[in-house]
Amino acid sequence: MEDMFKTFPKHNCSWLKGKITWYKNQDFWFPHLFHLGGFSVHQNYKAEPSDVLLCSCPKTGTTWLKGLAFSIVTREKFDPSTSPLLTTLTHECVPFLELDLDKIEHNHKNSTFPLVATHLPYPSLPESVLDANCKIVYIYRNTKDVVVSHYHYLREALKVPVEDSPFVEAFEEFCEGISYYGPYWDHILGYWKASLERPDRVLFLKYEDLKTDPTTNVKKLAEFIGYPFSIEEENAGVVENIVKLCSFEHLSSLEVNKSAGKLRKIVENRLYYRKAKVGDWENYFTDEMKEKIDRLMDEKLSVTGLVLK
Numbered sequence: 001m002e003d004m005f006k007t008f009p010k011h012n013c014s015w016l017k018g019k020i021t022w023y024k025n026q027d028f029w030f031p032h033l034f035h036l037g038g039f040s041v042h043q044n045y046k047a048e049p050s051d052v053l054l055c056s057c058p059k060t061g062t063t064w065l066k067g068l069a070f071s072i073v074t075r076e077k078f079d080p081s082t083s084p085l086l087t088t089l090t091h092e093c094v095p096f097l098e099l100d101l102d103k104i105e106h107n108h109k110n111s112t113f114p115l116v117a118t119h120l121p122y123p124s125l126p127e128s129v130l131d132a133n134c135k136i137v138y139i140y141r142n143t144k145d146v147v148v149s150h151y152h153y154l155r156e157a158l159k160v161p162v163e164d165s166p167f168v169e170a171f172e173e174f175c176e177g178i179s180y181y182g183p184y185w186d187h188i189l190g191y192w193k194a195s196l197e198r199p200d201r202v203l204f205l206k207y208e209d210l211k212t213d214p215t216t217n218v219k220k221l222a223e224f225i226g227y228p229f230s231i232e233e234e235n236a237g238v239v240e241n242i243v244k245l246c247s248f249e250h251l252s253s254l255e256v257n258k259s260a261g262k263l264r265k266i267v268e269n270r271l272y273y274r275k276a277k278v279g280d281w282e283n284y285f286t287d288e289m290k291e292k293i294d295r296l297m298d299e300k301l302s303v304t305g306l307v308l309k
Helices: 032-044 062-073 101-110 127-131 143-157 167-175 184-197 207-212 214-225 231-235 238-245 287-301
Strands: 010-012 021-025 028-031 052-056 115-118 135-140 202-206
Touching (some): 028 032, 062 135, 062 214, 062 238, 143 167, 167 287, 202 214, 207 214
Parallel strands (some): 052 115
Antiparallel strands (some): 021 028
16 A cells, blocks of 8 residues: 555645645545555455445534434433433544444444444545445535635644645635545546435435424434334424534533544544535635636536536
């Protein structure tokens, strides 16, 4: 694997002061650790037909999707007052394909817990996912807010001060397709094409739609992954309770998510809960930036009908 890395194109992020290097494989950019994880997945992950993959590009609503799906799947075991989400970082409740193969294997052997999360692009998914005909849920978000969230998350995770990390440099790199699991538009396109080919197996969720109408979209999510709400549950307010439990306002206020504790000793828990605000990009983008990225996304995604503005 290390020999393979020597052949990959690489890029040192100037706005992160060289603290991270992206490596390009199959037309997508990954950090070293996640390349290794991706290789391991292809060698060792044997998907089960019951597995449900929660897929996303980083900073597009991953944490929220994990929390909602976890609450849906475990609602008979936990209620909002006993949920592990109250004391455990959301990312530790749903195993991550590239890094948690041991947990996934344990779940296959010892439980019926179906959820697996990944940032892998669709072309990079292991063949066993398609062979097993797994269900896939993909969340996407308006590009400008993704750029801002991507900038702050990596800058703070690597402890690079704002004054040493020009936002405009991060923006330009993003527009060149150089970003965490990027290019973002290609990441979306892979799953979008899959949703056309396999509409019964791939569900697209838009972050902004979840914000606007969480109840309807949570019911859609539950139905798709095979855990629909009964009429009795709906009348008892189970859906609304899950929405409240997983809301940014609630989860971000919990001690576990405000702490300096670190997921895998790398990223502080608090960095997964920054703002979750639609339209925060307006505080960062110039008119020229807005026009440039709108033009770019129109060009890249015009065939899809997806709206990321």
